[in-house]
Amino acid sequence: MPADGVLTTIDSETDHQQAAKDAFAAAGVPHQRTRVITGRAQDVLARMTDGAYDLAFIDGDKGEYAEYVAAATRLLRSGGVLVLDNMLWHDRVAGPAVRDVATRGLRDLGKVLRAADEFVTTLLAVGDGLLVAVKR
Numbered sequence: 001m002p003a004d005g006v007l008t009t010i011d012s013e014t015d016h017q018q019a020a021k022d023a024f025a026a027a028g029v030p031h032q033r034t035r036v037i038t039g040r041a042q043d044v045l046a047r048m049t050d051g052a053y054d055l056a057f058i059d060g061d062k063g064e065y066a067e068y069v070a071a072a073t074r075l076l077r078s079g080g081v082l083v084l085d086n087m088l089w090h091d092r093v094a095g096p097a098v099r100d101v102a103t104r105g106l107r108d109l110g111k112v113l114r115a116a117d118e119f120v121t122t123l124l125a126v127g128d129g130l131l132v133a134v135k136r
């Protein structure tokens with residue numbers, strides 16, 4: 001982040017947000033550089049400012065990814081980066097016979113983003129698959 005950057009993190013679980021606060025403090029990150037919001041992502045994202053964010057990292061409920069992506073697309077500036085974790089979903093996304101709801105949702109979302117004119121998209125085989133998309 002730039003020196004004046006602010007990281008906003010949203011999670012519905014209070015104890016997870018406390019863990020994030022503890023980690024930031026342990027790393028010596030000044031409190032004014034982070035905004036830790038407890039709430040349902042879809043509700044919080046709807047109140048955030050359009051085109052005001054450089055990067056959105058998504059790692060919530062896999063069944064809700066498409067909703068997070070729709071909101072993040074609105075929030076990112078042109079040139080901003082969308083990052084989605086678990087896009088290989090324990091190698092299930094690559095297996096056409098694997099048809100459970102979460103796997104199909106992530107598989108379809110990857111295809112939608114790859115085809116979207118709004119993004120330049122790549123999938124990195126890092127960890128459980130990191131999809132990185134730059135907003136035009």
Ligand SMILES: C[S@@+](CC[C@H](N)C(=O)[O-])C[C@H]1O[C@@H](n2cnc3c(N)ncnc32)[C@H](O)[C@@H]1O
Binds near residue numbers: 039060
């Ligand atoms: C896989 S964990 C991510 C943890 C973190 N990114 C990490 O790597 O340590 C998923 C997180 O999403 C949160 N979550 C799930 N659904 C959510 C929602 N609708 N709104 C906000 N947070 C949600 C869960 O509470 C959980 O902390």
